[in-house]
Amino acid sequence: MTIQAVPATTVIRRAYRLTLDPTPRQAQMLSHWAGAARAMYNHSISAKQESHKRWLQEVAFATYGPVALTEEQARKTIRIPIPSTPDFNAWLTGTRNFHREAAGKGLPVPGLRDDGREHEPWLHAVNRSALVGGLRNADRAWNNWMASFKGIRAGRRVGYPRFKKRGVARDSFTITHDRKSPGIRLATTRRLRIPTFGEIRFHDHAKHLQRKIRRGTVEITSVTVSRHGHRWYASLAVEETIPVPRLSKRKRTAGIIGVDLGVHTLAALSNGDLIANPKIKASHARKLARLQKRLARSQKGSRTWKQLVHKIGRLAHLEARQREGYAHDLANRLVKTWAGIGIEDLNVAGMTRSARGTIEKPGRNVHAKAGLNRSILDVAPAQIRRILEYKTAWSGTCLVVIGRFEPTSKKCSACGVEKDKLPRKERIFHCDACGLTLDRDINAAINIAALADVATAELPVSIRRGIVHGRHETPVEPPRANPFPTRAGNGRRRNVDRPARVIFAQ
Secondary structure (H helix, E strand, O other), X not given: OOOOOOOOEEEEEEEEEEEEOOOHHHHHHHHHHHHHHHHHHHHHHHHHHXXXXXXXXXXXXXXXXXXXXXXXXXXXXXXXXXXXXXXXXXXXXXXXXXXXXXXXXXXXXXXXXXXXXXXXXXXXXXXXXXXXXXXXXXXXXXXXXXXXXXXXXXXXXXXXXXXXXXXXXXXXXXXXXXXXXXXXXXXXXXXXXXXXXXXXXXXXXXXHHHHHHHHOOEEEEEEEEEEEOOEEEEEEEEEEEEEOOOOOHHHHHHOEEEEEEOOOEEEEEOOOOEEEOOOHHHHOHHHXXXXXXXXXXXXXXXXXXXXXXXXXXXXXXXXXXXXXXXXXXXXXXXXXXXXXXXXXXXXHHHHOOOOOEOOOOEOOOHHHHHHHHHHHHHHOHHHHHHHHHHHHHXXXXXXXXXXXXXXXXXXXXXXXXXXXXXXXXXXXXXXXXOOOEEEHHHHHHHHHHHHHHHHHHOOOHHHHOXXXXXXXXXXXXXXXXXXXXXXXXXXXXXXXXXXXXXXXXX
16 A cells, blocks of 8 residues: 655735726726726725714814813714724615616616715626725725734834825725635636626636636635726735745755845845846837827827827836736746845935935935936835745745844955945945955845855754855956847834844745
């Protein structure tokens, strides 16, 4: 009797984004559903704001009178509930049933609510899940604001929830999968079936996803349909069963790589490779400036003005897709080649802060700093880090984030002597102590790799297995050119340093 070992598996959550190719009628219907979700979001936000204003009035009244309370006591004593998604279920069900019956009988007059305003007569024609998705988004926005106001949420302060305006807010809606009915499924490799909506064609194909569904390793949980530029996309959220990620022999031999993201080059690796910056925004700057100039000279609301807005939106969408493509190319190369990746915890919000200053203390070199900010944002370091975080978790690679105050650029990678100053215009690092001459970005990448090596060495052996802690020598050969073929964080700055921390290790 032979016993075969069954490989261990794990379940991850991921999304497959597919480009849609709707007909003109379907595109109008998608806009209609997105507008319905936006209307439900605004309806929920309006009810929350009214309850909040009423609570503020009660608190203000309680602080006056013969038995006045302090503001702190009034805030703790007075309780007015904020409506959430379950509170709208009865209203939504009654409204949809009423208008469904009225539409069946051919009644043209919509019903009136208690406040005298008309019901939305189109609610019954939209999938209920899309409407509930708008209500849930409003709950999420309100909870984020409350958590940020109380100091529970990290990062920048979240503003007070506002209404979504048509033409300004992104058109999107979410349909959750219903296990009792056929729900969301792939009718073919070229067609997606959405409940109540029907089948809609893909611009490309979904053969890879269809094969996984037939094998039973993927289960669809929801679909989010959104419009970016002139394209409609369907993001299928799934629960996928994959084998437990393990390091291959080739990756164990490669060891740890240090990555220094920058503007002069997209990324410098500790092995001496320099990945050229594609400069996506600069490649479209002339065309964008020409369109914006024509837009400024046209009459707002005219047909020409609308056409120019559409062209500018398409160009911005093209820039975003190209930038995302380069980020995925870089992340795939790093994750598939090395067992460990070291990156810096960059303060992108602080790096791209305006130098305009105030009226009393105006800033200097404002125009040059604005150009530098555009170049930093064009690299999208936060997007690269986000992609690396989930790709390393799926592949078993170890991702180490180095503290943002580590002097990786000013420190010599050979002798460890740190310079007092290193101007940005000096592209070559020269050490006065040992005489090392090296590209400053490669020198920083080698320092990052050394810090990542130390951080992973402190991990338990069961987690650290397979990662080779080799010595990162200074490359003698000149750096190679861009290996890619040409193709079309927390914003708060803290006073304490952050040690290197491992995001994921296997």
